[in-house]
Amino acid sequence: MPRITSDGTLDDRTQPVVVKPGTAAEMLDCTRSHVYELIARGQLRKITVGRMSRIPVDDIYKLVNLDPPTAPTHRRNLPRND
Numbered sequence: 001m002p003r004i005t006s007d008g009t010l011d012d013r014t015q016p017v018v019v020k021p022g023t024a025a026e027m028l029d030c031t032r033s034h035v036y037e038l039i040a041r042g043q044l045r046k047i048t049v050g051r052m053s054r055i056p057v058d059d060i061y062k063l064v065n066l067d068p069p070t071a072p073t074h075r076r077n078l079p080r081n082d
């Protein structure tokens with residue numbers, strides 16, 4: 001989740017929108033094979049770009065019944081509320 005720093009700017013560290021199947025497995029505390037089983041059953045989507053496979057992070061949150069993180073704002077200098 002992006003954070004507002006003390007000087008009112010947005011921290012550049014943001015949550016990824018998609019992750020590798022291995023990362024999805026780490027997030028779910030399971031094996032990569034199980035992630036592919038979840039994809040085959042239609043419980044997770046797989047996005048393929050060329051030879052790369054990625055899993056939408058929102059799908060992982062929905063699978064475990066959690067609200068996905070909110071989309072980051074793209075404003076760099078946010079007004080301070082002093």
